[in-house]
Amino acid sequence: MDYSQFLNMSDELSLLAVVVILFMADLFCCGSENSTKPSKALSLIAVPLLLVQTVYMLVNMPADCVTAFGDMYLSAPMMTVVKAVLNIGTVIVFLMANVWMNREENQVKQGEFYLLTLFTLLGMYFMISSGHFLMFFIGLELASIPMTALVAFTKKNQESAEAAAKYILTALFSSGLLLYGISLLYGTCGTLYFNDMAAVMDASNWVQLAALVLFISGIGFKISLVPFHLWTADTYEGAPTTVTGYLSVISKGAAAFVMFVILTKVFEPMVENWNLLLFWIIIVSITVANIFAVRQNNIKRFMAFSAISQAGYLVLGAMGGTAQGMTAMVYYLFVYMVANLGVFAIINIVEQRSGKLNISDYDGFYATNPKLSFIMTLCLFSLAGIPPFAGFFSKFFIFMAGFKAGFPWLVFIALVNTVISLYYYLLIVKAMYIKKSDTPIARFSSDGYTQIGLALCAIGVVFAGILSQIYQYFDSFSFGLMP
Amino acid sequence: MITINCFLILSALMLFIGVYGFLTRRNTLAILISIELMLNAADLNFAAFNRMLFPEGQEGYFFTLFSVAISAAETAIAIAVMINVYRNLKNNFVENLDKLKW
DSSP, X not given: OOGGGGGGGHHHHHHHHHHHHHXXXXXXXSOOTTOSSOOSHHHHHHHHXXXXXXXXXXXXXXXXXXXXXXXXXXXXXXXXXXHHHHHHXXXXXXXXXXXXXXXXXXXXXXXXXXHHHHHHHHHHHHHHTBSBHHHHHHHHHHHHHHHHHHHTOSTTOHHHHHHHHHHHHHHHHHHHHHHHHHHHHHHHHSOOBHHHHHHHOOTTOHHHHHHHHXXXXXXXXXXXXXXXXXXXXXXXXXXXXXXXXXXXXXXXXXXXXXXXXXXXXXXXXXXHHHHXXXXXXXXXXXXXXXXXXXXXXXXXXXXXXXXXXXXXXXXXXXXXXXXXXXXXXXXXXXXXXXXXHHHHHHHHHXXXXXXXXXXXXXXXXHHHOHHHHHHHHHHHHHHHTOTTSHHHHHHHHHHHHHHHTTOHHHHHHHHHHHHHHHHXXXXXXXXXXXOOOSSOOOOOOOOHHHHHHHHHHHHXXXXXXXXXXXXHHHHTTOOOSOO | OOOHHHHHHHHHHHHHHHHHHHHHOOBHHHHHHHHHHHHHHHHHHHHHHHXXXXXXXXXXXXHHHHHHHHHHXXXXXXXXXXXXXXXXXXXXXXXXXXXXXX
């Protein structure tokens, strides 16, 4: 066996090294038996390590496709870029988690949070660079099993337990469907290597079409597209806010990218069929989520429906499977990530300082906390897609890609829905700036970690759209069906 | 004579019984059992396909092995979650999981 092929997996191995170092640090540095108060050093270690690993991945990026273990593992430069994007998101989640982790009841569990989060990230890495359905399935499960533990993190809290129960049951159901779909693929193709499968796929074979439907429904649960979204609102509301932030961006983005890759690689001959399926799924996702979002009062639940609708836009990049669509999708993921995590960081700090989670609690927020409400406004504008901010450009590129792929009606419906979404995002802005309240959220100062995280998000929201280099950087690596 | 069709019919039956159970059972543990049935249907498919259609390779057997291990891990964490729910609610019927709703 040629051991040098392990070097092709340097992304995963470096993340594993980060996990091991953190584990050791948790074991030996923090929380010795005689001191009841563990040191706060863990996030001080986790964040720089993850940043170093991101830079390492981007510098060491392979120039071309690399494989390991006889095509079981496949990686391309674009995949490393997506992993780096996910890493940046995880760093922001860690920064905003710090204030929550330093609460009395959570201090002993600090290590668990960082390790579980990084293990789900590792699972997404394996899922992204899988070259075989076994690898894909193991990665998917590695990404979703620790996620359940994260959702149930506040053990004493009934809502958290309920959210975890709903999450694990739907996740198991969806992986059951997915597994059955994969078994049908195995029966009709005789192989599960992505590289060999496209040659034996046939759009007129109804068993393979059933497998396609089962695959899309299985992965649709993870992306929380509409017919499969029922767990989303409950889980997002019950889970701890930082975990909700992680769930809404990182795991969703990874699953959407993997879906794109597998649809173009494996289901290539069925492009007509999956275009039709995605067409309706996207329309229903965007519209239904928008309608439900308008009537929510809990802000985490509101963000859950916003996330479902944004997932519809994200998947719009997969229509037709073009290289332009892939660039637009990754760029959309990046921009959506900074804006959404910015909103969640503010929800989190407000929850930690005042315990308030309803939209009506945000009345008069501007009068007491002008800086936070300003950043929140920037992020919400970006989510809604208002021109000077990055969200506008990301939506523009997604629509361009959809238009080029030949779906003008889909783009039109998505555009109309953008206007509806503007309405409910502005409801929060209105609550913060215009409405008066007798009992506003008191003035508070956020901790340094959250401030750094918010600064990162604000910079991303403002500059990711203006700096066209970012889009061009993504574009130089993307690939699709067409050469 | 046992043909591939017998296995396929059995596994399809197991899948749909699992889906039916998932949708109708009221006890979370019964839902979990239904999901196990679905996962085992897929495992049976893999093993049968490998034995009957592609006896020269081992891919299906390996997939079965891994998916059994993964479903064991999933069940472990799902039961941990159920125990947590039980501690909070003193029972584990889905009707009582209604703190979060529309």
